Amino acid sequence: MPRRTATMLASTLMLIALLCAGVLIKVPYSEMSPGPTVNTLGDHDGEPVLQISGRKTYPTTGHLNMTTVRVTSADYNMNLAEAVYGWLAHDNIVVPHDTLYPDGKTEQQSSQENAEEFSQSQESAKVAALRQLDIEVKSQVIVSTVVKGDPAEGKLHAGDVIKKVDGKPVKEMTDVSKLVTQRKPGEPVTFTVVPVKAAAAAEKAGKEPTETEDIKITTKAAEDDADHAVVGIKAGTDHTFPFTIDIKLADVGGPSAGLMFALGIVDKLTPDDLTGGNFVAGTGTIEDDGKVGPIGGIEMKTVGARDKGAEYFLTPKDNCAAASRDVPDGLKLVKVDTIADAVKSLKKIRKGDTSALPKCTAS
Incomplete structure (x- = not known):
């Protein structure tokens, strides 16, 4: 066999072997890529993403798009070839598997957690939007979960409204743990609650619940602190809205759409057209008080937004540095820290006063 032919054959066989190895060798990585974007005004x-009944709404134009990130599933075994391709691709990011699925989290556990976070973000978006518009939202502290096998099991139930602990009024959910920990482990603590059934009946009737029960529970020591008293519940906040707001969006998880949902609600409830017909996208968690928090995958979200036509991207303050490192051409990043910031910036965009927009920087 001529040397040239032998060399070409050997090179071909080596290339085939490398390609086979790349496919067969599994690596502990996952991939993130731009996901779909959805106009919260559309x-x-x-069916409409935002459906409001019992309150006058106004026509809207333009876009207020929430953005998403696609990630490989928890049980997906990436091979070396896919990892190399992902590292080379401009619009994808390859990260260690444990970054997305820490502590061996399964696909089912991750989906459940994302669904819970998404549901909570919708609730907070409604609260933040109405408070931005000075519309009263009634809130009450409730039992969110009861830990199986702990002292509260069978005595307190998810949905019970917590009015007092040891006779002291509960205004915020953090009050519960503060009051319980004033006891020593093994000492009793008394919860004054509205049972979940009575609370639901009162809400349905549009009345304030009046039926309360005093429930005595013997505390125990926390697993990580022998001096810390617990009863085995997690407190939460339940809100009563003066009219109905439904967010119809399935197959999306996580808390990062909170800001854009809130802005969509504000836009529909006010006569001024917030966007002025412009294409605005964005991301960010939202707290009940309107505070905007950072999210993951910001680089993927800006790419996805620009690919759909967005001109402006509302960016949480703490994501600005990462987002600014590689901004898609034609996209302007707008820094936001609260829903009030976002509303002010949207008004500037509507008026064309874009030079005054708060800018993101790489530092």
């Missing part, structure tokens, strides 16, 4: 799968 329709999705044939």
